[in-house]
Amino acid sequence: MKFSDIVVIGGGPAGMSAALAAADAGVRVTMMDRGQVLGGQLIKQTHRFFGSERERAGTRGIEIVKILRQQIAENKNIEVLKNTECLGIYSDGVISYETDGKYGLMTGEKVIIATGAAEKMLQFENNDLPGVYGAGAVQTLMNVYGIQPGQKVLMIGAGNIGLIVSYQLMQAGVQVAAIVEAMPKIGGYKVHASKVARMGVPILTRKTCKAALGTDHVTGAVLADMDEHFQIIPGTEEEIEVDTICLAVGLAPLSELVSQTRCKMRYIPQLGGFVPERDENLELTAKGYYVAGDVSCIEEATAAMIEGSIAGLSAAIATGMNHPEIIGKRDEWIKQLENLRSGKTGAKIRSGFAVMNGGK
Amino acid sequence: MRITDHPVLEFEHGPKVQFTFEGKTYEGYEGEPIAAALHAAGVKKLREHDGRPRGLFCAIGNCSSCLMEVNGVTNVRVCIEPLKAGMVVRLQTGHGRLEF
Ligand SMILES: Cc1cc2nc3c(=O)[nH]c(=O)nc-3n(C[C@H](O)[C@H](O)[C@H](O)COP(=O)(O)OP(=O)(O)OC[C@H]3O[C@@H](n4cnc5c(N)ncnc54)[C@H](O)[C@@H]3O)c2cc1C
Numbered sequence A: 001m002k003f004s005d006i007v008v009i010g011g012g013p014a015g016m017s018a019a020l021a022a023a024d025a026g027v028r029v030t031m032m033d034r035g036q037v038l039g040g041q042l043i044k045q046t047h048r049f050f051g052s053e054r055e056r057a058g059t060r061g062i063e064i065v066k067i068l069r070q071q072i073a074e075n076k077n078i079e080v081l082k083n084t085e086c087l088g089i090y091s092d093g094v095i096s097y098e099t100d101g102k103y104g105l106m107t108g109e110k111v112i113i114a115t116g117a118a119e120k121m122l123q124f125e126n127n128d129l130p131g132v133y134g135a136g137a138v139q140t141l142m143n144v145y146g147i148q149p150g151q152k153v154l155m156i157g158a159g160n161i162g163l164i165v166s167y168q169l170m171q172a173g174v175q176v177a178a179i180v181e182a183m184p185k186i187g188g189y190k191v192h193a194s195k196v197a198r199m200g201v202p203i204l205t206r207k208t209c210k211a212a213l214g215t216d217h218v219t220g221a222v223l224a225d226m227d228e229h230f231q232i233i234p235g236t237e238e239e240i241e242v243d244t245i246c247l248a249v250g251l252a253p254l255s256e257l258v259s260q261t262r263c264k265m266r267y268i269p270q271l272g273g274f275v276p277e278r279d280e281n282l283e284l285t286a287k288g289y290y291v292a293g294d295v296s297c298i299e300e301a302t303a304a305m306i307e308g309s310i311a312g313l314s315a316a317i318a319t320g321m322n323h324p325e326i327i328g329k330r331d332e333w334i335k336q337l338e339n340l341r342s343g344k345t346g347a348k349i350r351s352g353f354a355v356m357n358g359g360k
Numbered sequence B: 001m002r003i004t005d006h007p008v009l010e011f012e013h014g015p016k017v018q019f020t021f022e023g024k025t026y027e028g029y030e031g032e033p034i035a036a037a038l039h040a041a042g043v044k045k046l047r048e049h050d051g052r053p054r055g056l057f058c059a060i061g062n063c064s065s066c067l068m069e070v071n072g073v074t075n076v077r078v079c080i081e082p083l084k085a086g087m088v089v090r091l092q093t094g095h096g097r098l099e100f
């Protein structure tokens, strides 16, 4: 069986930062990702960041990925397994995985889980029709593979992701018929909203998609107004012609592997749903397991990278690399994360952690 | 449809290869996901489940909405399965088969 000091599951910004931090502290790291390339959700972020202004806010996500990939390629302490999906974590600590159709087992002295998140679904009639896509899927098709997801799109959700993906659709030559939002207010940043509004896309608040139309694939959508209790107001339905419905209604942590460690899980909506309890060093109640990034709290890429550094250093320290300077570095990142979450945009996250810590 | 010019991005592709879908020949780029090649050719319906059509949803191998039969093997997630020359791709109906 394969062994590594630290195993990192997931090679998005959180996992990549974790691997780099641990490797720089002097331990051997094996990182696996089920994708063909490292970078996670960040490989599709062609716009400048909406994360912290201090942290590479002017850099496009794809550029950040290139920098991290380069650093990983040059680091002799890191082994990267691509096209490798982690299948399970057993009670004796054995990790099973599949790589190119082959089954494998490995163990690590410490394990960092950074599997990210998945798109949330929205309930409406015919939501299983081909042509109803998650925002991440739309981004993957157009920004990674250069394929238009459709010709005319209805975007559901006016948070940052909905707004940014709408803009990117227009850059890719696709028409955006409208952005609908159930809330009375646009959730995303004003800069992004103004940009799409200027390009003539109506942003309709207190509106939802009641049904998708079509038999083999989407050919239209039924929109309807919502009242203050988020109920559809009968008689307000109208049909629009679109061939794609894009869901940008939030992400949910991919925390299945995390829960296999038998750590304590909590349901905290502010953090995105079912998330593990973790301490300041990002260690779970199942000792020796750490988390970083969207898997334990839906946030953005800057926070994911900082969490990665904290988890990587904490895990390295726990294997015996407990030099004062490494501990100091970790504590510095913990402070930076606190700063990042201190502003107005961090309020929801802070309230989520208050629930987690208060409920112990 | 393929994006031909983009203000920010340039797309790198592998060589052009041929594959079949439901007996008809299609072209795509080697290494791109099978689903990408099909989508570029206008094919959105990838399988049928309980009599309903299904297509892509997550495009990252997470949701199992895109399961198809590839070279006789069922339940292949075509959103992450790289395209190779000569692949035989078919619509999948129902749950597929397990083979040992
Ligand atoms: C459409 C969209 C737009 C966004 N735009 C922005 C933006 O503009 N700015 C910003 O700061 N943030 C943005 N975000 C959020 C940002 O992308 C995420 O917060 C960040 O990528 C989280 O990093 P992560 O490493 O935790 O997870 P991810 O980036 O999701 O990476 C997780 C990785 O784990 C791998 N993985 C999952 N399960 C397994 C398994 N079982 N075995 C092996 N590997 C596995 C996946 O393949 C993936 O590579 C956006 C997100 C989306 C969906």
Ligand code: FES
Pocket (backbone or CB within 6 Å): B055, B056, B057, B058, B059, B060, B061, B062, B063, B064, B065, B066, B067, B077, B078, B079, B080
């Ligand atoms: S579209 Fe979700 S697994 Fe392929």
